[in-house]
Amino acid sequence: MxxxxxxxxxxxxxxxxxxxxxxxxxxxxxxxxxxxxxxxxxxAAATPAGADAVSSCPLGVFHCPPRPESFVLCRPNAxxxxxxxxxxxxxxxxxxxxxxxxxxxxxxxxxxxxxxxxxxxxxxxxxxxxxxxxxxxxxxxxxxxxxxxxxxxxxxxxxxxxxxxxxxxxxxxxxxxxxxxxxxxxxxxxxxxxxxxxxxxxxxxxxxxxxxxxxxxxxxxxxxxxxxxxxxxxxxxxxxxxxxxxxxxxxxxxxxxxxxxxxSGFLYPTFGSSNRSGTMFAIPYYLNLAPNYDATLEPRIYSQRGTLLAGEFRYLVPGTRGQLNLEYLPNDRGDNTTAAAPTKGTDRWLFKYRDITRIGGPWYFSTAINRASDRSYLRDFGNDLYTTAVGTLTSSGYIRGNGDWWNASFGASSYQNVDPYLPDSVVQYKRWPSATLGLDIPINRWLEFGADTSATAFRKDERIEGDRLDLYPYLAADFRGAAWFVRPKLAYRYTAYQLDGNYQNYGYRGPLTGTQVSPFDDRTPSRALPIASLDTGLIFERKTSLFGTSYTQTLEPRLYYLYVPYRNQDDLPVFDSRRMSFDYWQLFSPNQFSGADRQMNANNLTAALTTRLLDDDGVERLSASIGQIHYFAPQRVQLPNGPVTTTAPTDWTRSDYVAQLNVQLNDRWRLDSAYQWSPNTRQTNLGSLGLQRRVGTDGIFNFSYRFRRNLVEQYDASAIYPISERWRLLGRWVYSVRDKRTVEALAGVEYDSCCVAVRVVGRHYVITRGALASQGESNNALMFELVFKGLGAFNGQTEDVLRRGILGYQ
Incomplete structure (x- = not known):
């Protein structure tokens, strides 16, 4: 033995x-x-509780990344x-x-x-x-x-x-x-x-x-x-x-x-329900065709409309990557009697294609084609509930390139109206084609030469059409020290048009209808003017304390002078210009219009003051700013406001007072606010308040108020409230004061365990607007998602909706 x-x-x-x-x-x-x-x-099975807990999304982030699967609720050492x-x-x-x-x-x-x-x-x-x-x-x-x-x-x-x-x-x-x-x-x-x-x-x-x-x-x-x-x-x-x-x-x-x-094989089925198309069930099949390309076929059954076949094809080859999506439903059984064009009995489809191809050197070609069979398609078949907010599909193809001091592009863009309640006239002009060239060339350490140049052909049915060249060269200097800066800039803007032969049939707002209404009388109008600005500021610092915490406080006065001589631009068409919303950054902008069809005149001086609190790590914990523009000359350049006249020039000597305040003294709460008050009308033109508060490690509370005179006034509240480490309540409520109705209401519950997560969410939301906003059409949806950790999710759409709807959701 x-x-x-x-x-x-x-x-x-x-x-x-x-x-x-x-x-x-x-x-x-x-x-x-x-x-x-x-x-x-x-x-993994021996990980102690809390070891794989996910850090919270930073306050103020609009779209938090998806939370990775966590097994923190599993038994330790199981x-x-x-x-x-x-x-x-x-x-x-x-x-x-x-x-x-x-x-x-x-x-x-x-x-x-x-x-x-x-x-x-x-x-x-x-x-x-x-x-x-x-x-x-x-x-x-x-x-x-x-x-x-x-x-x-x-x-x-x-x-x-x-x-x-x-x-x-x-x-x-x-x-x-x-x-x-x-x-x-x-x-x-x-x-x-x-x-x-x-x-x-x-x-x-x-x-x-x-x-x-x-x-x-x-x-x-x-x-x-x-x-x-x-x-x-x-x-x-x-x-x-x-x-x-x-x-x-x-x-x-x-x-x-x-x-x-x-x-290759079947993916998890998805299902859903909506007022427009009834109950939907789909089971995708994945095709692994080759290491560098694959496809997915997804038959869907809609109880009110019929059977739809969706397909996706992806490819990746040297220098090229792209994706093709196609959806097709023959002989729609549904009824769109409220739409601009009824679709019952018609074939309906959606086509999407995007591709990026490297041409050589710094050049590549990008393509995006998006087309639908009709204006109601996205409303009826959009998988993502937020797809209903899309009103325009954009198709484009551009050659682009860039280097250390330049960027350029050449291509075309087209647009399709997919809002069933708005006329096609609201769609912007096609750029057919368009070319751009941007330069930013340093001459020495404090001086640079630059240029923003574009040439575009604008096309739109039953509207004035033509070509536009916009040249915008400039010289900019930047002198600065530890506590000061001086930034002068001198630019010249030249904009010229070549209108189509029928230009005399159009006035400020569209085709003539029997009455002479100041038609365009020059086929080749142009505008040329200099633009000069001087931006200066000082930065003072001191040590201070607040609530027992030491900070560095700054005081930053800033003066910005802008001079642009007046040019009469009433004979220029409006292809892509819009008046931009007035806010704090407009105090330092050389133009209040987007696009190149209008360049404002200016003899303005902006005075602004900013103070900040920086903690010992240099993180900004508080920022408060206030500013105002003083006008030495009236603002005479305006956008057309009717078929004959334009809006009257402003004779104000001062702009709105613009103030903004952002506070985040710790990682638990954050406040953002903005306010605009007009000394001319003695009315509030804009007010916004946003408050975000962290509740525990997995909860959050958001409240915001938005007001812009004659446009919008809304309250928006949302919350994620953890009842326990396994249960969370979810909710959002958006109320429009002007419309006297709820724009969106969302309520749900979320359960999380060691290996399973369940979400049930109900949503009521306005999807269209009639002649009055209060007459808009609404929809109800019920979403359910079951997540098997380590295996995937059934009906995995709920999380994206929640992340977009509730600020800070993870």
């Missing part, structure tokens, strides 16, 4: 431990990750009971480590077969095999481990009643298997597992879940499963997916990827 717990050393490193390593069940239904050359991370935390986690040590065998009894009387029994323990580096009995033939490499077989390595735990096979042939059979993937949280069971060779294995009555061991809220079960490492494909037969032990999805046959290689 050999002594108790004999230790054998210096066995061939590939022997004995390979007994279990050869039958690691390849991660059961999901492939275990191969250990990297660096030390393996702490097992591992199979034989896990040994003292083992190394570096799989690269195996080839240089000895194999250590401990057993109560060892019998090797025939010199070829080792028979170990009594608490057998075989260990090498990160690998550990334990069993009641192990027989190993050193000549044939046959092995047989029986009784309470347990195997552990850096990425996996596995137990079985019996484990037998041949190490040289990489063949093995395990019975009554339990497994757990330490790096991807997958775990489950199999009645029988067989490793056919190093690349192929099969299993019977197998299960998989990412929930805690023994507490599977969701689980996939299959009658049989085959794993093929050479193709990266798993094939399951008779698979069911269960939630709370209730089967809800059955697939008699399906395949899935077991590694990062893409695989």
């Amino acid at each position: 050999t002594p108790s717990y004999t230790t054998l050393r210096a066995l061939p490193p590939r022997r004995l431990l390979a007994v279990a390593a050869a039958l690691a069940l390849t991660g059961a239904p999901v492939e275990a990750q191969t250990a990297t050359p660096t030390p393996a991370p702490e097992p 591992l199979l009971d034989f896990y040994d935390p003292t083992l190394p986690r570096d799989a690269t040590l195996r080839e240089t480590s000895d194999t250590v065998v401990d057993a109560a009894h060892v019998d090797s009387s025939d010199r070829a077969v080792y028979r170990l029994s009594g608490n057998v323990r075989i260990e090498r580096a990160d690998q550990l095999l334990r069993a009641d009995r192990v027989d190993y033939n050193d000549t044939t490499t046959d092995y047989d481990a029986q009784g309470n077989v347990r195997y552990q390595e850096a990425g996996e735990l596995l137990s079985a009643d019996r484990l037998r096979g041949n190490n040289q042939a990489n063949h093995g059979i395990a019975e009554n298997v339990r497994y757990q993937l330490l790096q991807s949280r997958g775990n489950g069971t199999a009645a029988r597992g067989e490793l056919i060779d190093a690349q192929h294995s099969r299993y019977s009555l197998v299960s998989y879940s990412t929930c805690d061991v023994g507490h599977h809220l969701w689980e996939v079960r299959a009658k049989s499963l085959k794993i093929d490492k050479t193709t990266g494909v798993g094939t399951a037969h008779g698979a069911t997916m269960r939630f709370a032990d209730v089967p809800f999805l059955y697939l008699p046959y399906f395949t899935f990827p077991i590694d990062n290689r893409r695989k």
Whole structure:
């Protein structure tokens, strides 16, 4: 008899431990990750609570990134009971480590077969095999481990009643298997597992879940499963997916990827409901056509309209990448009697294509084509609830290039009206074609020469058409010190037009209708004028404290003088110019109009004052500014306001007082506000207030008030309130004072657990506007999303809606 717990050393490193390593069940239904050359991370299942908690999205960010899957609510150290935390986690040590065998009894009387029994323990580096009995033939490499077989390595735990096979042939059979993937949280069971060779294995009555061991809220079960490492494909037969032990999805046959290689197959189905199209159900099918291109086919069934087929094709070749989307529904059964053009009985479609191709050097060609069969398509079939806000589809193709001191483009843009309640006349002019050239050339460290140049042909049905050249060269200097700056700028703007032959048929607002209304009388009008500005400022600093915290306070007075002589521009058409909203940054702008059709005259002096509080790390915690423009000459350039006359020139000597305040003294709350008061009318023209407050780590409260005279007055409140670490309430309410109605109301609940997240959201929102805003059409939607962590989401659209609708949602 050999002594108790004999230790054998210096066995061939590939022997004995390979007994279990050869039958690691390849991660059961999901492939275990191969250990990297660096030390393996702490097992996912052993992560303590809170270790993978996600930091909150910074306050004030409009669109927070999606929250990565978190298993923080799982039980800490929810591992199979034989896990040994003292083992190394570096799989690269195996080839240089000895194999250590401990057993109560060892019998090797025939010199070829080792028979170990009594608490057998075989260990090498990160690998550990334990069993009641192990027989190993050193000549044939046959092995047989029986009784309470347990195997552990850096990425996996596995137990079985019996484990037998041949190490040289990489063949093995395990019975009554339990497994757990330490790096991807997958775990489950199999009645029988067989490793056919190093690349192929099969299993019977197998299960998989990412929930805690023994507490599977969701689980996939299959009658049989085959794993093929050479193709990266798993094939399951008779698979069911269960939630709370209730089967809800059955697939008699399906395949899935077991590694990062893409695989053709069905994706999760989606469903939804809306007033316009009824209940929708879709099940996409993914086609892995080649490593550099793929496609997705998505048949959808709409209860009120019929069957729609959607397709997506993506490609990536050297120097080019792009995507094509196409949707088609024949013979629409729905009724759009309220639309501008009824669509019942018609074929409806949507076409989208985008491509970016590198031409050579700094040049590339970008294309975006977006077209719909009719103006109601996006309202009726938009998958994303926010798609209903899109009123125009843009198609364009441009050659673009850029360098250190230049940028240029040449191409064309076209637009389609997809708002069923607005006339086509609201769509902007087509740019057919358009060319731009921008220069920014440094002459020395304080002086630069630049230019903004464009040439565009504007086209629009039943409107005046023509070509426009806009030249805008400038010289700009920048003198500065630690506490001051002086920035003079001198520019010259020349704008010339070549109108089409029927230009005399049009006045300020459109075609003549029998009455002479000041038609355009010059086919080649032009405008030329200089633009001069001087921007100066000082920066003072001092140390101060607030609420016991030390800050650096700045005081920054600023003067901005602008001179632009008046030019009569009534004979110039309006192709793309609009008056921009007046705000704080308009105090320092050389033009109050966008586009090039109008250049304001100016003899203005802006005075502004800003103060800031900076903490010891240089982070701005408070910023307050106030400013006003003093007009030494009236603003005479205006946009047309009717078929004959223009709006009267302003004779004000002062602009609105413009003030803004932004405060974030800590990471828990933030306030943003703006205010405009007119000394001329003694009325408030604009007011806004936004307050954001963090509630715990997962909650947030937002409140805002928006007012612009004669345009909008709204209250907007939204919140995410955590009831517990698992439950959160969601809500948003937008009320229009002018319309005396709710513009949007949203309410929902979100449940999060170790391996499942559920969201249910109801939404009521205005999607159209009639003659009066209060007569706008509204829609109701109910959204449901079920997320199986580690596997994906059913109907995964809710999170995008919430992230866009609730500021700070994650």
